[in-house]
Amino acid sequence: MVGRDFDVRRLPGFGLIAVLTVIMLYLPIVILVVFSFNAEQSQTQWGGFSLRWYEAALNNRQVVDVSLRSLWLALAAAAIATVLATMAALATTRVSRFPGQTMIYALINQPLMVPEIVTGIALLIFVAFLKVQTGYSGMGYLVVAHAAFCIPFAYLPIRARLETMDLTLERAAADLYATPLQTFRYVTLPLLVPGILAGFMLGFVVSLDTVVITEFVKSAGQDTLPTYMLGQLRRVVTPEMNAIATLFLALSLVIVTLFFMISRKRG
Amino acid sequence: MTEQTRHEIEITGVGKVFGQGETAFHALRNINLTIRTGEFFTLLGPSGCGKTTLLRVIAGFEQPTTGSLSINGQSVVGLAPNVRTVNTVFQNYALFPHMSVAENIGFGLKMLGRPRAEVAATTDEMLRLVRMESMAHRKPAELSGGQQQRVALARALAPRPRVLLLDEPLSALDLKLRKDMQSELKRLQIETGITFVFVTHDQEEALTMSDRLAVMNAGQILQLGSPHEIYNAPSERFVADFIGETNFLNLKVTARDGSGATVGLPGGATAQARLAEGISPAPGDTVPAVIRPEQVQLCPPGEGDMDGTVTGAVFFGTDTHVHLTLSDGQPFTVRRQNSADQPEPANGTPFGLRLTPGALQILRG
Numbered sequence: 001m002v003g004r005d006f007d008v009r010r011l012p013g014f015g016l017i018a019v020l021t022v023i024m025l026y027l028p029i030v031i032l033v034v035f036s037f038n039a040e041q042s043q044t045q046w047g048g049f050s051l052r053w054y055e056a057a058l059n060n061r062q063v064v065d066v067s068l069r070s071l072w073l074a075l076a077a078a079a080i081a082t083v084l085a086t087m088a089a090l091a092t093t094r095v096s097r098f099p100g101q102t103m104i105y106a107l108i109n110q111p112l113m114v115p116e117i118v119t120g121i122a123l124l125i126f127v128a129f130l131k132v133q134t135g136y137s138g139m140g141y142l143v144v145a146h147a148a149f150c151i152p153f154a155y156l157p158i159r160a161r162l163e164t165m166d167l168t169l170e171r172a173a174a175d176l177y178a179t180p181l182q183t184f185r186y187v188t189l190p191l192l193v194p195g196i197l198a199g200f201m202l203g204f205v206v207s208l209d210t211v212v213i214t215e216f217v218k219s220a221g222q223d224t225l226p227t228y229m230l231g232q233l234r235r236v237v238t239p240e241m242n243a244i245a246t247l248f249l250a251l252s253l254v255i256v257t258l259f260f261m262i263s264r265k266r267g
Numbered sequence: 268m269t270e271q272t273r274h275e276i277e278i279t280g281v282g283k284v285f286g287q288g289e290t291a292f293h294a295l296r297n298i299n300l301t302i303r304t305g306e307f308f309t310l311l312g313p314s315g316c317g318k319t320t321l322l323r324v325i326a327g328f329e330q331p332t333t334g335s336l337s338i339n340g341q342s343v344v345g346l347a348p349n350v351r352t353v354n355t356v357f358q359n360y361a362l363f364p365h366m367s368v369a370e371n372i373g374f375g376l377k378m379l380g381r382p383r384a385e386v387a388a389t390t391d392e393m394l395r396l397v398r399m400e401s402m403a404h405r406k407p408a409e410l411s412g413g414q415q416q417r418v419a420l421a422r423a424l425a426p427r428p429r430v431l432l433l434d435e436p437l438s439a440l441d442l443k444l445r446k447d448m449q450s451e452l453k454r455l456q457i458e459t460g461i462t463f464v465f466v467t468h469d470q471e472e473a474l475t476m477s478d479r480l481a482v483m484n485a486g487q488i489l490q491l492g493s494p495h496e497i498y499n500a501p502s503e504r505f506v507a508d509f510i511g512e513t514n515f516l517n518l519k520v521t522a523r524d525g526s527g528a529t530v531g532l533p534g535g536a537t538a539q540a541r542l543a544e545g546i547s548p549a550p551g552d553t554v555p556a557v558i559r560p561e562q563v564q565l566c567p568p569g570e571g572d573m574d575g576t577v578t579g580a581v582f583f584g585t586d587t588h589v590h591l592t593l594s595d596g597q598p599f600t601v602r603r604q605n606s607a608d609q610p611e612p613a614n615g616t617p618f619g620l621r622l623t624p625g626a627l628q629i630l631r632g
Contacts, residue, residue: 175355
């Protein structure tokens with residue numbers, strides 16, 4: 001077919017750049033995954049296929065502990081962040097414009113703009129003070145810190161969904177005798193579900209991945225999977241790390257796929 | 268007084284201002300209007316005239332800046348839409364996309380907390396009323412525009428509102444479907460006996476469907492009356508111009524009697540004219556007058572009330588619009604019924620023009 005329209009694929013160098021980009025993105029991950037199945041304790045020498053590192057990882061009490069901690073921390077943080085982000089999104093889209101609206105928008109998105117290391121140090125000082133004052137040094141600090149950090153990631157897709165939603169639907173519900181709460185329950189919320197799911201997933205993944213904030217806020221014995229892996233890497237790197245990373249990757253893929261299927265089904 | 272003339276909606280001195288100071292926009296100015304129980308009432312006007320704002324004030328989506336509004340004798344100023352016994356058919360239908368046709372129709376009754384059996388029974392009844400029984404389990408996205416329109420109607424009628432508000436509901440449909448829906452709407456209104464308040468910018472739609480209509484412009488009601496009154500006795504130029512085609516003439520009053528006036532026509536003859544409400548021109552005044560193109564017959568020159576020369580003719584199938592210049596230079600159009608043996612009038616042909624008695628109306632200056 002001879003097309004005369006602009007087609008980026010025919011620009012010189014397109015193929016080369018595309019191939020290089022894909023290699024940069026995925027080759028390191030492929031190598032990581034391949035060597036997780038290495039029978040030998042090497043990251044460069046292939047010694048045959050084996051599941052020994054997976055066995056080692058799953059039999060490692062510490063790995064299981066930090067993984068479970070990471071998971072429930074991410075679930076709790078994402079859940080809290082999603083609820084708060086939904087309320088914030090409603091309060092910034094379902095009201096008439098008010099002075100300071102842009103500032104509130106910026107404040108909500110603060111974690112996206114302030115360097116993470118700055119937030120981390122600020123939290124370190126603040127949480128240390130609280131720990132001394134209250135004597136409490138449990139997981140609560142991590143949950144709150146993660147939730148706060150996840151809010152903008154949950155907020156953005158929810159807000160985007162609200163902004164594209166037809167306002168006359170809510171007006172129609174009110175016209176048909178729905179109280180504001182019923183309108184939210186039967187019209188706004190069901191239509192908002194894809195946005196809320198997207199927000200939750202994003203928050204979950206971000207929390208699961210966060211190293212800096214966790215590192216500065218955690219007390220002794222509160223390692224999450226990323227901070228544990230980082231700690232291990234300082235010693236000796238065995239393919240056990242590859243195996244853990246591969247499992248981590250598989251979990252992320254499952255979550256993303258699930259989300260994709262849910263949002264597709266909802267149209 | 269009979270049931271027909273009970274007052275359903277009373278609007279007194281309602282004004283609506285958007286914005287403040289220099290940028291303030293007066294969407295409604297001192298609207299006074301009474302809508303009777305069980306009538307098909309139309310708000311007609313060009314876009315931006317305030318008709319939709321007035322509808323939204325009645326629905327409760329907007330609060331009036333001034334004035335009062337009552338429905339069935341109860342003041343509703345300050346009441347939210349969900350406690351008003353009016354339902355709206357929205358211009359874009361606003362069907363809930365995540366609910367089936369049946370769920371959409373039952374929504375109002377469900378919100379009112381009616382028992383499940385009653386909701387189901389009424390939903391079935393409404394599906395029958397709008398002839399959508401076979402579509403009950405479809406989603407709105409699977410329906411055509413006309414079907415969505417029927418669902419929107421059924422949804423708004425299901426809670427048996429006192430008043431149904433319709434915001435240009437037919438504007439998104441093509442011509443054929445629009446004609447079908449016009450008679451469908453009229454049938455539904457008669458069958459249910461519910462008061463309909465219909466907003467449109469389509470004058471033909473307004474004339475064919477309404478019991479009474481109000482012509483609006485620039486936030487004001489210019490004239491209120493039956494389609495017959497509005498068409499045949501427009502009170503001012505805007506109304507005459509907006510509703511159908513018409514001829515405007517500037518004429519001199521030669522004599523006055525109680526309810527009308529005698530005016531001098533171009534060429535010297537005189538004719539009787541009716542007066543728009545509230546005006547009283549004196550003999551000698553020059554006044555604006557209108558006469559509809561179909562209320563004038565062409566006849567041989569000198570035999571009519573005026574004379575004119577043909578400047579053009581446009582063939583419309585059932586009739587021909589003959590454009591003429593009167594003896595004093597004013598343009599004039601006559602609508603002539605076509606018949607197969609009648610030749611198209613050639614340019615420059617002189618004609619006499621005979622006015623139908625009572626067709627001439629003097630407007631508010």
